[in-house]
Amino acid sequence: MSYKQTRLGILGGGQLGKMLIQAAADLNVLCKVLDPDANAPCKVLTNDFIQGKLTDYQTVYEFGKEVEVLTIEIENVNTEAMEALVKEGVRVFPKPSIVREIQDKRLQKQFFQKNSIPTAEFVLIENREDLAKYKDFLPAVQKLGKEGYDGRGVQKILNENDISKGFDAPSLIEKLIDFEKEISVIVARNENGEVKTFPVVELVFNPVYNLVEYLFAPANISKEVEQEANRIATLIVEKWDFVGLLAVEMFLTKDQQVLVNEVAPRPHNSGHHTIEANYVSQYEQHLRAILNLPLGSTHAIMPAAMVNLLGAAGFSGIAQYENLEKVLALEGAYVHLYGKAVTKPFRKMGHVTLLDQTTEGLHSKVDFVKHHLKVVSDEYS
Amino acid sequence: MSYKQTRLGILGGGQLGKMLIQAAADLNVLCKVLDPDANAPCKVLTNDFIQGKLTDYQTVYEFGKEVEVLTIEIENVNTEAMEALVKEGVRVFPKPSIVREIQDKRLQKQFFQKNSIPTAEFVLIENREDLAKYKDFLPAVQKLGKEGYDGRGVQKILNENDISKGFDAPSLIEKLIDFEKEISVIVARNENGEVKTFPVVELVFNPVYNLVEYLFAPANISKEVEQEANRIATLIVEKWDFVGLLAVEMFLTKDQQVLVNEVAPRPHNSGHHTIEANYVSQYEQHLRAILNLPLGSTHAIMPAAMVNLLGAAGFSGIAQYENLEKVLALEGAYVHLYGKAVTKPFRKMGHVTLLDQTTEGLHSKVDFVKHHLKVVSDEYS
Structure with missing residues (x-):
């Protein structure tokens, strides 16, 4: 096998991207980075940093067109643009369809359930009102379907009194695991x-x-x-x-x-x-x-x-x-x-x-x- | 002690500079790099790469004014500019005077001699003609005073027949060490x-x-x-x-x-x-x-x-x-x-x-x- 230089695009410019660049430097992989923050950690470690929204179709699409391989260092990215890039021959990993399933904790849990992957018992709910229907399921942890990250979007609902502080959005509740x-x-x-x-x-x-x-x-x-x-x-x-x-x-x-x-x-x-x-x-x-x-x-x-x-x-x-x-x-x-x-x-x-x-x-x-x-x-x- | 971000200038953008940047990234050190080659290895690993001659006073001086600490990854740099920067408060390491001594293998050897640092016996010579005067000193290795690097500027002079291929420049000959x-x-x-x-x-x-x-x-x-x-x-x-x-x-x-x-x-x-x-x-x-x-x-x-x-x-x-x-x-x-x-x-x-x-x-x-x-x-x- 003959190995050559690769142009890699990274969606996200945080610390995970930064450490990825440090490793990529040893494998002759040139990194281009997209992040909404003009001062993201990756900024100083590449000569190809683009400021832009990771969730915007056009931004991600334009960014990805210039690279051979595209990857992510954060899940909250536009997967439709990733899919369009796959069709144009960009090698995109992880696969957009999987990123989409992982972005939504509800889909993630259903994937586990469907494939006999052991996970805590759960129920899907649509809003805060739904919580009241599952009093018998408590104590539980409520997790927002989307946009949860680094401890955000997760809330313990131990008993009826906690229901008022629950998220009023599509989410899931799972049994509180001891x-x-x-x-x-x-x-x-x-x-x-x-x-x-x-x-x-x-x-x-x-x-x-x-x-x-x-x-x-x-x-x-x-x-x-x-x-x-x-x-x-x-x-x-x-x-x-x-x-x-x-x-x-x-x-x-x-x-x-x-x-x-x-x-x-x-x-x-x-x-x-x-x-x-x-x-x-x-x-x-x-x-x-x-x-x-x-x-x-x-x-x-x-x-x-x-x-x-x-x-x-x-x-x-x-x-x-x-x-x-x-x-x-x-x-x-x-x-x-x-x-x-x-x-x-x-x-x-x-x-x-x-x-x-x-x-x-x-x-x-x-x-x-x-x-x-x-x-x-x-x-x- | 309270540690903060440091702006570091690196004279030279080769592989040594690249690995220095990889390490600097972990210590919150921002690297600015100067190299004559627009495609030097460091180029892709910093957002602050300047193309310019390392031996040019003005280029090095202008480059160094913007940083807090200045260092080198190659010896062949303008030490006068480094000295001017020291006077303006830039922290320059290694010290310019030492870099100058090391740049010239003749000065380097004299430093060793003066400080009782064991080194092979040597004689300074000014040109190829001088070589003939030291027939009795052979077999020897002739080393150019300046500009030797990565195997260049070094030549074995085993006997009189080799004298014709000797360097015709200020250099030194040292006893060939077995x-x-x-x-x-x-x-x-x-x-x-x-x-x-x-x-x-x-x-x-x-x-x-x-x-x-x-x-x-x-x-x-x-x-x-x-x-x-x-x-x-x-x-x-x-x-x-x-x-x-x-x-x-x-x-x-x-x-x-x-x-x-x-x-x-x-x-x-x-x-x-x-x-x-x-x-x-x-x-x-x-x-x-x-x-x-x-x-x-x-x-x-x-x-x-x-x-x-x-x-x-x-x-x-x-x-x-x-x-x-x-x-x-x-x-x-x-x-x-x-x-x-x-x-x-x-x-x-x-x-x-x-x-x-x-x-x-x-x-x-x-x-x-x-x-x-x-x-x-x-x-x-």
Whole structure:
């Protein structure tokens, strides 16, 4: 096989796109990026950045016409334009039809149901009024069909009193799962049908903001649970005939059942640590998958943890990083700042990957980072 | 300490600059790049690329006025402009005076001599005629004072018959060293005076083209030689009050003496493997040094080898990479293509880092890469 330069278009210019560009640079892949924010993280890392709406047909279509391969780093994009590009010979991965199904959590859940992929029991509802009809179904979690992202669009409805704060829009309610932990598997598949899963990770969420605070890789789970999580992730990409990278977030229930929570068809927060902790990173793996190259070994080089660096509460303004130098002095600490100019409370500003041979070492490094590194600004409110 | 975004200027836009940008992206460092080649490897990885001559005073001065910190990825730059920028408050590392000394191999050698840094015996000469005066000094290596790079500007003068092919320019001749191997130490020093060396590596040169073909890390040397190499590298940066990254290439003689061959004040071919094989990469280490951040741990994570991917003899034209997919399928193989559009015989087109727990494993991976991966083009001459 003779390998040449590829022109890749990325829909979305956030941190996931930025890390994708870092990986693409090594594979002779030229990246063109579309994002509505003129100061998106990718802006400084490409000479081909276009400012424009990801949900606008014409914008996405014009953007994609100039590239050989088109991919996404965010789901909320115009899939009709992606489909038109496929017809014109652009190689678009993940496939537009799958992106559309994933964009809508209602369709996502129906796909799981149809394909015997274990997931929490659910009911589709159209508006807030519908909620009252399902009192017996509570406690539940209500999820907006569309536009949910990074903890937005998800709401617990524990009892009748909570109904008034429910979303008044097409959504679903699913049984509140009394889970032991949340885990994630990142799986890749290329056009040849080769499939590889990264080792299962264990996620720890901020209970208030519903954002990943940190994770451990590998997860502390039984061999059976690991196999079941891998089986499910593999089943999903095969049922979908999926090409690219898919992150599968799952609940591990107290009785050791694995249930899919939701999926993302792109590099994911739960795979950041793979840059340093695994033979191949999720970013390079995504590129290999969509370029139909052999997938890389997903084996771990060392146990890892990842701490999300969220904007500190109360601070909005030009970002400053306190005690960064203390973290940089730590062996096995890898700082990734996304380069967002402005911090806001709980905004994802960066992450730190931590490597250590022992679990104790990892935990103590996580604590160190959490207690020292802060994203603040001069303005405090 | 409160860490903020930094605007960094890089003189030179080649592969070293490109990998520096990849590392800078994680530290919130915005890179502006100057290079005479409109299609330099850095071009696609920054939104602030300036085409211009690195040796032109005005070009470098204008370029540097806009940044907070200025550094180099190639030595052949205008140091007068760098000095003017220092006076205007730009933080320039490495210091212009040191770059000037290193640009001229005659000054470099005199610096070594003055500071008792072990190096091969040498004589300064002004032209080819001078060579004849030193018949008794032969066999020797003649090195041009200035403009030598990547194997150019170096010529063996074994006996009187070779004198006619000697350089007719200010140069030096040094005793031909009957060495056992060539080794290299990369050392970093920040403004606080913190110094860290990477483990010694062993270089294997192409005997015809005088280019590094591959390397092994760590080098197969005695503890004493290792300590001596580290002592010398540390001595050099301290004598120079050097800030930044310095690659120190050395000969290990058959009687186990360590002699400095030459130095480069920037990331270096002999440190590419550190991206994957060490806790900190040489690129991030350079940034930490010039930003006066704590230096990272240089400990090795795994034994490594690095194979330079040189343009195949006979091929000049748009680059294609044969059997890349075979290398990508290898666990612990990291492909770095520099994105140069055109290949030429022996042009540095990329490198492959190989990780393995065993020496045998590494050697067999090196052989695999050397025998499979080829950079060719449609045009053959």
